[in-house]
Amino acid sequence: MKTKHYIFALALLLLLVGLGGWWQYNKPARDLNNEKADFSIPTTELYEQFTQNETTANQQYLDKTLQVQGVLKEISRGEDGSLNLNLDAGSEMGGVTCEVPAANIPEGLALQVGQQVKVKGQCTGYLMDVVLVKCVLVL
Known part of the structure; x- marks a missing residue:
């Protein structure tokens, strides 16, 4: 039995x-278009927090929705049509990298290096750069 x-x-x-x-x-x-940012922070401050104490920064920001603002340092396009934006963080060693999927790129978008931008994305951690994925541009 x-x-x-x-x-x-x-x-x-x-x-x-x-x-x-x-x-x-x-x-x-996850759709970040309608999700409210958990933190709004300049790229220089975010990068500094990760370089000073990665463990503490991971506890605070990992998998959270961040809205960052900074100067566009580099733009590249992925094979799938996505945009990879590298934002200046005040360091020669790294910055903040934002991956914007093709579906989140507004029509007629004209970005230029040196332009001030706001980007909202999900933080996945620090690998020489602070990495944000599933990003949307905040216009």
């Missing part, structure tokens, strides 16, 4: 794990 209970419990556990996996796989992607 106990064997039936164990089999039932195991089947129920597998069903719950399967449903959880299915839900995670089909969960809609």
